[in-house]
Each structure stands twice: as C-alpha cells, then as structure tokens.
Amino acid sequence: MDLDINTIVTEQAKAAKKASKKLALLSSAEKNKALYAMAHALETKTPIILKANMLDMEDGRQKGLSSALLDRLLLTTERISQMADGLRQIANLDDPVGNGIMSRRRPNGLDIRCIRVPLGLIGIVYEARPNVTADAIGLCLKSGNAVILRGGSEAIKSNTILASILAEAAHSAGIPEGAVQFVKITDHSAVDVMMRLNKYIDVIIPRGGAGLIKRVVENSIVPVIETGVGICHIYVDDKANMDMATKIIINAKTTRPAVCNAVETVLIHQAIANEYLPLLCEKLKSYKVEIRGCEKCCQICPDLKLATDEDWATEYGDLILSVKIVANMDEAIDHINNFGSGHSEAIITDCYTNALKFQKNVDAAAVYVNASTRFTDGNEFGFGAEIGISTQKLHARGPMGLEALTTMKYLIYGEGQVR
Secondary structure, three states: OOHHHHHHHHHHHHHHHHHHHOOOOOOHHHHHHHHHHHHHHHOOOOOHHHHEEEEEEHHHHHHHHOOOHHHHHHHHHHHHHHHHHHHHHHHHHHOOOOOOOEEOOOOOOOEEEEEEEEEEEEEEOOOOOHHHHHHHHHHHHHOOOOOEOOHHHHHHHHHHHHHHHHHHHHHHHHOOOOOEEEOOOOHHHHHHHHHOOOOOEEEEEEEOHHHHHHHHHHHHHOOOEEEEEOEEEEEEEEOOOOOOOOOHHHHHHHOOOOOEEEEEEEEEEHHHHHHHHHHHHHHHHHHHOOEEEEEHHHHHHHOOOOOOHHHHHOOOOEEEEOOOOOOOOOHHHHHHHHOOOEEEEEEOOOOOOHHHHHHHOOOOOOOEOOHHHHHHHOOOOOOOOOOOOOOOOOOOOOEEEHHHEEEEEEEEEEOOOOO
C-alpha cells in the first residue's frame, strides 16, 4: 500500500476524531445554525457544483455507465435545492443527543439514568450518489458526530466540491475544524485504510452495490452497519385489487430503478396468474421494462425471457424485473425470506388476515401492505433524510435517521454507596 495514502487517510481520521470531542458538546442551536449555513452555501454555489457534476457525467458516459446509474449521479438546480431543503429539515428535527432513554432508582439508593450520546466519528463509504454527501454530513453533525467520507470515482468531482463547500460553511458557523473530512483518493486502498482505523473511526456505513457492501462487511475491523442492498419483492395475492397492484408495481420498478427500494421481483398467486400476468406484462413493456419469468410465466406469456436461479438473487438496479408464479402465500413468504435482502417487501391484498400474516412472517426492515416499496426512505418516514437503510438488526434497522447515529451512556448518582 502507498505509504502516503495510509498517512493521508489516517491523519484525516485523527483530525475528525479530535473534532468529534468538541462537536459532541455543542448545543442544538449551534448545530442548527451550521445546518442553515450549509443549506445557504449549497444554493449560492450551485453553478460551481453543477460544473463539477457536468464533468462527472461526461466521464460516466465515456465509461459506459447505464442510464440508471447516470441518473443517480446527475445533479440539477432542483436536486441541489432539494439537498439544501433536506439540511433545513434536519435542522428542524428534534435533537436526540441528551434525550433520556430510561431512569430508575435502585433499592440501594443509586439513581440510574440512560441518555443518548453521539457515536463519535462515523465513516461513510459510498458510490455514485452526490446527494449522500449532503445527507450524511447533515445527519452526522446534527447528531453530534464527526464524519469522514469516501465517495466513488464516478462522482469524485461532484463530491469533492460538495464536501468542501459544506465543510467550509459548517466551520464558519461554529462547527469544530476538521469535523467534516472527505477522502479524495479514489484508489481502493483508501477504503482499506479506513476499515482498519478502529482507533479513530467508531463505525463504518457502506452505501452502494452488493460488491462494495460485501467487501466492507467481510474486511473491516471497524464495526459496520450493513446497508442498502435491496432485493425487494411485491407479492400479488389472489385477493388483490389488480389495478392497484399494477399501479404499485409500475411505481416501484420504473420511477427510479437504480435505487435500493425499487422492486426486483414480483410474485403472483397462481389463482389470478392467467388473468393478471398478461395485463401486467403489457403495462410493464410500455415502460420498456425487461421481464424475466419463471417457466409457468413463460407458458402464459411465451415472449418472456426465462428467469434463471441467479435472477431471484439479483438486485438489477435497472429496468429489469423477475416474475414468478407461486402456489400460495406460504410459498411467496418462503421465497422472500430465502432470496430477499431484508430491505423492503410488500403484499397487495384486500384480505386483512392475509396482510397480517404476511407482515408477521416476512423478515425485513420494512413490510408494506398495499403500498410501494419506494417509500422506504428517511424523508418519507419523517426522518428528514437518512444515512442509509440498514438491512441488519444491530444496532439499527431500516431508514437510519438521527437516533440511529447515537448510542447510550449511563449516568449514575450515588451518596457514598459501595458494593
């Protein structure tokens, strides 16, 4: 490994860790002042950001990135305005730091309180999503955490200018210098360094494709919160409203196919398959969705591409959808629990009993009844933004807002008690 890369990343982590001690003590008002300053800076420096993003977009086209990935990379005046609004929304949220979790008095007279405190220094490793830069910095600062970010090469110019603008605005507004760090090194060894800095980094959150997340989870000695991979399903029950089902599936697949809450597999009850599948396929094809069906699907609609075993375990991130006919809800649930990534799953049904059974038996962070999986999002859940969507069970699950970026501290008051 290049000694300079190790030194650069380590020094950035040291600086951020040092700043985190002061940052944890700031008041809500002080942190909110910085968030508003950051939002204003994004808006006033939009032309600079767009210029950098234009260069990333051109590089992406030359590298042959898919249209879905280019959409995730693209910044517009409207999207930058939305990023600024997101920072203001974070400022308006209640600050979790210092909130009481529990309080009790023991028989020996000890008073024990438990409160929320910042995690410390949070590392974010992510790919071609410039909006992650603003969301991550905003959420980390509001929850009293310093942050060190390492974005992918596809958005390096956009992320570098965004992080610079936000860090400068935050520091000018009173955030300790060094609390926001962006690793400009695109070499993968920079991530390797971060994954071994458990002396400074308290947790790493990877956001991106399955390969990135797998690499971090398997190699990091820093604690990891696993996020993002979204092999999401929609099960169309035999008691479903077919028009509703089609509307939801179209939304979940086509609005932004590259995001992790997009649906990848649709399961259809065999009792309605002959009637419903042709209708669904016709509608999907009008949106230019490639459909890969099981053998039973191909018998009903012979023009479909035959799905392989690999398809059921694939997050396409594109206008591709796998479809399978199942004998009943139990088979649908088994399929989801076997191939799902624990992200978001949905059932379309008018039967209350079936809805309850599905929600009880499906193991995922978010389980929907008659709604699109696309709602699994920090903003949609009322969190203002999200640091990621955790698909694990420790220490957070689902869209991660401010509370997910805190841990506990016990405060004990005594009067000379000894054990």
